Amino acid sequence: METFPEPHPGTGPAAEVTVYEVGPRDGLQAEETVVPTATKVELVHRLHAAGLRTVEVTSFVPPRWVPQLADAEEVLGAVAGLPDARLPVLVPNIRGLERALSAGAREVAVVVSATEAFARANLGTGREEAVVRAEAVLALAAEHGVAARGYVSMAFGDPWEGRVAPRQVVPLVERLWTAGCARVSLGDTIGVATPAHVRALLTVLAGSEERLALHGHDTYGQALANAAVALEAGVRELDASAGGLGGCPYARSATGNLATEDLLWMLHGQGVSTGVSLPDLAATSAWLAGRLGRPSPSRVVRALTGGSS
Amino acid sequence: METFPEPHPGTGPAAEVTVYEVGPRDGLQAEETVVPTATKVELVHRLHAAGLRTVEVTSFVPPRWVPQLADAEEVLGAVAGLPDARLPVLVPNIRGLERALSAGAREVAVVVSATEAFARANLGTGREEAVVRAEAVLALAAEHGVAARGYVSMAFGDPWEGRVAPRQVVPLVERLWTAGCARVSLGDTIGVATPAHVRALLTVLAGSEERLALHGHDTYGQALANAAVALEAGVRELDASAGGLGGCPYARSATGNLATEDLLWMLHGQGVSTGVSLPDLAATSAWLAGRLGRPSPSRVVRALTGGSS
Numbered sequence: 001m002e003t004f005p006e007p008h009p010g011t012g013p014a015a016e017v018t019v020y021e022v023g024p025r026d027g028l029q030a031e032e033t034v035v036p037t038a039t040k041v042e043l044v045h046r047l048h049a050a051g052l053r054t055v056e057v058t059s060f061v062p063p064r065w066v067p068q069l070a071d072a073e074e075v076l077g078a079v080a081g082l083p084d085a086r087l088p089v090l091v092p093n094i095r096g097l098e099r100a101l102s103a104g105a106r107e108v109a110v111v112v113s114a115t116e117a118f119a120r121a122n123l124g125t126g127r128e129e130a131v132v133r134a135e136a137v138l139a140l141a142a143e144h145g146v147a148a149r150g151y152v153s154m155a156f157g158d159p160w161e162g163r164v165a166p167r168q169v170v171p172l173v174e175r176l177w178t179a180g181c182a183r184v185s186l187g188d189t190i191g192v193a194t195p196a197h198v199r200a201l202l203t204v205l206a207g208s209e210e211r212l213a214l215h216g217h218d219t220y221g222q223a224l225a226n227a228a229v230a231l232e233a234g235v236r237e238l239d240a241s242a243g244g245l246g247g248c249p250y251a252r253s254a255t256g257n258l259a260t261e262d263l264l265w266m267l268h269g270q271g272v273s274t275g276v277s278l279p280d281l282a283a284t285s286a287w288l289a290g291r292l293g294r295p296s297p298s299r300v301v302r303a304l305t306g307g308s309s
Numbered sequence: 310m311e312t313f314p315e316p317h318p319g320t321g322p323a324a325e326v327t328v329y330e331v332g333p334r335d336g337l338q339a340e341e342t343v344v345p346t347a348t349k350v351e352l353v354h355r356l357h358a359a360g361l362r363t364v365e366v367t368s369f370v371p372p373r374w375v376p377q378l379a380d381a382e383e384v385l386g387a388v389a390g391l392p393d394a395r396l397p398v399l400v401p402n403i404r405g406l407e408r409a410l411s412a413g414a415r416e417v418a419v420v421v422s423a424t425e426a427f428a429r430a431n432l433g434t435g436r437e438e439a440v441v442r443a444e445a446v447l448a449l450a451a452e453h454g455v456a457a458r459g460y461v462s463m464a465f466g467d468p469w470e471g472r473v474a475p476r477q478v479v480p481l482v483e484r485l486w487t488a489g490c491a492r493v494s495l496g497d498t499i500g501v502a503t504p505a506h507v508r509a510l511l512t513v514l515a516g517s518e519e520r521l522a523l524h525g526h527d528t529y530g531q532a533l534a535n536a537a538v539a540l541e542a543g544v545r546e547l548d549a550s551a552g553g554l555g556g557c558p559y560a561r562s563a564t565g566n567l568a569t570e571d572l573l574w575m576l577h578g579q580g581v582s583t584g585v586s587l588p589d590l591a592a593t594s595a596w597l598a599g600r601l602g603r604p605s606p607s608r609v610v611r612a613l614t615g616g617s618s
Contacts, residue, residue, distance in 0.1 A: 191608075194578025195537045221571030221608035222578075225534040228504050255608055262530030269503025269531075286329055299530035303500075 004277060017272050018054055018237040019260060020185070020260065021047055023288075024075070025056040025090055026257055027245025029068050031292065037071040039291055047242060048082050051276035052260070055079075056109065059090035060099045065124075074104045077237055080104045088149055092123070097137050107147040109185075110134040112176065114152050114169050117160035118189070119251040122153070124289065131175055132219040150176030150184040151215065152275040155201065156193035163192075167202040173212075183213050188226065191219025191255060195229045202233040207236035217260045218244060218297070223258035224266060231267075239264060243285025243296035259298030279304060326581050327363055327546040328569060329476055329494070329522060330356055334365040334399055336554025338377050342602065344487025346380040348600055352385040355593040356551060357391050361569070362586035364388075365418065369397035369408045374433075385412045396487050397458055400434070406446050416456040418494075419443040421485065423461050425479050426469035427498070431462070440484055447488040458492040459485030460524065464510065465502035472501075474514040482514065482521075492546055497535065499527025500564060502539045513544040518543035525567045527553060527606070529536070532567035533575060542578075547572060552605035566605030570594065588613060 024044055032204070047055050048287045051126030059081055063070035076089060080103075088107035091097040100108055112130045113119035119127040134150070141148050143229065154161075155169045164259050186201060193216065206214060214230040216223035216239070227238050261282050267274055286305040289296040296302065312435060333353050337344050349367070356364050366388055385398060389412075397416035400406040409417055412425040421439045422428035428436040442460070450457050453523035463470075464478045484494045502525065514521060525532035525548070536547050553568030570591050576583055587609065595614040598605040605611065 112470065160421075194575050196575075196579030218608055219612050220574045221533055221568065222575060224530055225537040225575060228534040228537060255612065265529045266503050266505075266531060266534060271507030297501075299527055303528050303564065 006056040014254045015272070017231065017235060017267055017274065018213075019052060019263060019267070019274055019276065020237050020239045021052045021055040021242060021260055022215070022257060022259070023047070023055075023241035023243070023245040024240050025059050025069070026239075027243075029059060029066050030220060030246045031068055031258070033292075034068050035155040035291070036069075036075050037078075039288075040071070040075050043242075043284070043288055044087075045082070046287070047281070048085055050280035051274065051282055052242075052281070053275070054071070054086040056090065059092070060096035060103075060105075061090070061092050062095070066112045067093075067138065068234065072101065076100070076103045076105060076259060087285075088147075088251045091137055091141075091212060093133055094137055094140060097140055101144055101146065105146065107136070107149065108141050109149040109151060110137050110176070110181070111153055112172050114164045114172060115158040115161045118158050119153045121160075134176065135179040138176075138181065142180045148181050149213075150179075150181035152176070152184060153187040153189045156188045156197050159190060163197075169201060170204055177181060177208075183211050185213035185215040185237070185239055187215040187216075187219055188223070190222065191217035192227050194222055195225050198226045198229045199233065200233065202230060206233075210288040213237035213239055215239035217246070217259055217307075218256060219255040223267060224262050227258060227263055235304050237296045242281060243289060243301050244298040245285075245288070247297075256297060259285075259296070261298045261300035261304075265300050315378075323527055324545060324581070326540065326576055326583065327522075328552060328583055328585065329359060329546050329548045330361045330364040330569055330571060330578070331524070331548050331566060332356070332364075332550035332552070332554040332569070334378070334444035334478060335548075336370050336550040338368060338375050339555045339565070340377055342601075343377050343379075344600070346383050346387075346598075347378070349384050353384070353388045353396075353596055354391070354464045354553075355596070357388075359553065359589035360582070360583065360594055361551075361590070362393060363395040363397070365397045365399065368401070368404035369412075369414075370401050371404075372397070374401075380432070382408065382412045385409070385414060389413045400446055400450075403443055403449060404448055406449055410453055414455065416458065417446070417450050418458040419446050419485070419490070420462055421481050422461040422463055422531070423473050423481060424467040424470045426462045426578070427463045427467050428470075438559075440481060443485065444488045447485075447490065457488035457490050458522075459488075460496050461485070461493060462496040462498045464495040465497045465506050466497060466499060472506075475510045478510060479513055481575040486517075486520060494522050495524035496524040496547055497526055497532070498524075500526035500532065502535050502612070503531055504534050507535045507538045508542065511539060511544065511574050515542075519545060522546035522548055526564060527567055528564040536567060536572055537575065550612050551590060553607040554594075554597070554600060554605075565606060568594075568605070570607045570609035570610065570613075574609050 246256035555565035
């Protein structure tokens with residue numbers, strides 16, 4: 001059984017795929033308790049040692065908004081020297097960008113919202129104002145020669161406004177590209193997207209797959225199927241969190257991001273070489289689950305580490 | 310949130326899809342404890358009331374092999390009168406078929422194995438002998454005018470023999486069709502298949518999608534993504550178990566079948582009308598989880614019923 005998943009020769013896209021690990025940021029910001037800085041640093045080191053090369057390490061949000069990540073400077077400082085790694089950090093505004101730059105960030109990520117309600121609830125401003133704010137952050141990041149990524153949150157559905165149509169999302173993606181984002185990640189923040197919906201949005205954005213990523217949560221079990229659709233459509237960067245860490249306080253359940261291990265199982269099955277050791281990564285997630293006091297929701301983690309379901 | 314998943318208009322296959330519910334059989338046979346007959350009967354009634362119309366209700370295996378299903382006659386007898394329902398039962402041999410016929414079965418299912426090792430361990434005979442036995446059962450079923458379905462177990466991988474190549478599977482599928490199976494379900498018995506592997510096997514069987522089904526377990530989180538690939542390829546019957554019940558004693562973890570609720574969420578999202586009430590089905594799975602003393606692994610069940618992860 002150690003040999004699974006064996007790639008099926010000659011099938012599926014074997015192109016290079018970037019697994020964009022969001023556990024230390026999107027995962028830990030959703031934890032009720034504050035994880036010790038040393039644990040966060042060890043987590044990033046272990047993710048890197050397992051072979052992950054793109055890890056979003058923290059967020060420079062005001063500590064009063066997200067006390068879980070108040071140690072952003074210390075965490076980034078402790079991991080910034082990792083070799084051969086892309087270590088983006090989230091920045092919500094100019095002040096956050098300035099903090100990130102001082103701490104040595106070489107890539108930042110900005111967030112906008114496809115819905116007015118989520119912008120108000122989560123970004124503390126209106127939908128349009130959030131875009132303008134992100135554009136200002138991106139302009140300053142470009143001045144400093146710092147790479148940038150964009151997120152469109154609630155790109156598929158929202159707890160208040162329901163289903164989000166592609167026409168609500170596309171102009172935001174285009175503005176983020178114009179403002180300097182190399183890639184924009186389409187966020188299924190509450191996990192309500194289905195493969196049909198992902199396919200529909202990607203059809204509208206066809207031709208720009210290389211400049212897109214997909215960010216899914218697994219609230220309704222759809223995250224991997226959605227990632228498969230994105231991959232099939234040509235998207236080459238997929239967000240995931242080790243062990244399925246994370247969640248969204250506005251979703252009905254606490255189910256987290258797509259688990260990195262489950263994504264890797266699929267990618268390895270189609271011959272995509274990621275350089276990540278699944279057993280090492282699963283062991284890391286099991287270790288973190290022990291620290292957090294609850295089992296990982298990742299099927300692969302449970303299967304490989306003997307966790308109960 | 311009650312309105313999710315809303316179908317995305319004009320996208321994806323909106324064709325008719327049969328959700329082939331296997332919980333009462335494949336799910337309950339994997340339970341360590343024996344579920345009371347009355348609970349099984351209530352389960353099938355509740356599944357039917359929630360809108361499921363194809364439910365594999367039990368297996369006429371020798372009680373000494375699977376004591377969990379020793380009450381096959383009573384269960385089938387108590388549900389056989391359900392209106393507008395297809396209620397297949399598994400039959401491992403001629404004796405099982407005779408018992409099923411006496412109990413009023415109108416559809417039976419037979420099992421063969423793609424690997425020698427699983428045939429020996431689970432079917433109690435050799436791989437070829439199991440096919441010959443199934444052919445004899447199917448011949449007698451045809452004489453009685455009873456519909457038949459086939460399963461090819463371990464159609465993707467096996468704990469002893471590793472990855473199973475499509476060329477090992479295709480001849481078995483063809484023999485089952487020839488022997489009278491209207492549909493053959495490709496069994497990912499231990500949940501190791503990936504979308505690439507499913508696509509590869511379905512490519513070899515292209516043109517016969519209407520005579521195939523997919524039977525996935527979610528051991529490594531791939532089951533829904535695999536089902537999405539099958540659906541995209543034209544397969545119109547998908548096996549699932551309510552609440553993700555079930556497992557395989559030979560797999561490394563106890564993770565069960567693809568959860569019916571997670572499959573329905575995806576199908577409803579692409580406009581497939583299944584007639585099933587997701588809230589009613591999730592409530593049924595939550596009720597059964599309470600009887601079994603552990604939470605359902607289905608993400609949808611947890612999200613809709615407030616179960617913890």
